[in-house]
Amino acid sequence: MAHTHGPIMILWLGTQPTVIASTAEAAMEILKTNDRICSGRHIRMSFRLKHHIKYSLVWSDCTDYWKLLRKIARTEIFSPKMLLAQSHVREQKVGELVEYLRSKEGQVVKLTQFVFGTLLNILGNVVFSRDVFVYTDDDGNKDGIQNLIREMLMIGAEPNIAEFYPILEELDLQGLKRKCDERFLRVMKLWKGTVNERKENRNEESKDMLDVLLANDFNDAQINALFLETFGPGSETSSATIEWVMSELIKNPKEMAKNHNFELNKIQASSFKSSDSNYSYKLDKQIFSKTRAQ
Numbered sequence: 001m002a003h004t005h006g007p008i009m010i011l012w013l014g015t016q017p018t019v020i021a022s023t024a025e026a027a028m029e030i031l032k033t034n035d036r037i038c039s040g041r042h043i044r045m046s047f048r049l050k051h052h053i054k055y056s057l058v059w060s061d062c063t064d065y066w067k068l069l070r071k072i073a074r075t076e077i078f079s080p081k082m083l084l085a086q087s088h089v090r091e092q093k094v095g096e097l098v099e100y101l102r103s104k105e106g107q108v109v110k111l112t113q114f115v116f117g118t119l120l121n122i123l124g125n126v127v128f129s130r131d132v133f134v135y136t137d138d139d140g141n142k143d144g145i146q147n148l149i150r151e152m153l154m155i156g157a158e159p160n161i162a163e164f165y166p167i168l169e170e171l172d173l174q175g176l177k178r179k180c181d182e183r184f185l186r187v188m189k190l191w192k193g194t195v196n197e198r199k200e201n202r203n204e205e206s207k208d209m210l211d212v213l214l215a216n217d218f219n220d221a222q223i224n225a226l227f228l229e230t231f232g233p234g235s236e237t238s239s240a241t242i243e244w245v246m247s248e249l250i251k252n253p254k255e256m257a258k259n260h261n262f263e264l265n266k267i268q269a270s271s272f273k274s275s276d277s278n279y280s281y282k283l284d285k286q287i288f289s290k291t292r293a294q
């Protein structure tokens with residue numbers, strides 16, 4: 001098609017134009033040269049929930065509100081000081097995962113589920129200093145954040161006729177927006193009590209994201225949107241990456257053994273401090289470059 005129509009084409013999907021760049025130069029033109037005007041994100045119809053989208057960080061255009069959120073995230077929530085102050089929690093949560101896996105020695109374990117859960121607990125502590133996942137073999141997490149987030153992502157990814165004919169958006173013929181909204185309302189209920197409690201008993205110094213947002217006079221809708229957008233993008237991405245690294249290492253027993261003997265012994269010998277971000281960076285880099293090289 002590119003031979004006939006050139007390196008940049010427009011494909012009409014229903015009433016929606018979709019731009020296709022088929023050469024590196026054309027992609028560069030869009031992603032680099034004209035990045036500023038092309039950087040908006042298409043918001044899936046199922047995610048256009050009235051009480052959420054207005055306050056969204058992920059789906060926002062480059063507005064003043066988006067700039068404010070980015071500034072707060074950079075200077076307060078994920079500032080070096082805050083990351084350092086919370087480092088012991090990350091270490092503790094990884095320790096809990098290791099302990100749980102150790103207790104399952106010789107048994108088959110669905111690693112993704114527990115890695116995902118560990119990440120949710122790390123994020124739960126960043127967000128409001130609380131765990132949101134329990135290590136259990138039964139249905140203890142059935143109505144928890146993990147399932148609700150997964151379901152929302154699945155619903156959002158489902159083909160939706162309204163994407164191609166936006167005039168149908170309000171009709172929500174497939175009920176996808178309604179289903180997504182229902183999950184969002186359930187997810188908000190999970191932290192409602194914690195937010196109300198904190199409003200009554202404020203910490204003097206900001207210790208987590210909730211403290212920072214309350215100190216900046218954020219309302220409930222803004223808080224809910226940002227919590228969802230920390231748990232959502234923060235868990236699936238990292239757990240998929242860890243799963244991929246683990247599967248690469250399992251496929252390469254030699255590399256696994258090397259990492260195990262060299263890096264883990266080093267950690268056990270307590271030369272590793274969780275606050276030593278430089279060491280942690282080196283460890284990540286080494287594992288990534290090894291898995292990539294296979």
Ligand code: HEM
Binds near residue numbers: 057059229230234235
């Ligand atoms: C391996 C892990 C991760 C990967 C691969 C990943 C990937 C991405 C990518 C590709 C984007 C879009 C960037 C852009 O359009 O310029 C993004 C945005 C975002 N990510 Fe991640 N991410 C990861 C981890 C996380 C974590 C841990 C969090 C939260 C704690 C997070 C929160 C976000 C948010 C809020 C945005 C939207 C930012 C904005 O639009 O201003 N991500 N991520």
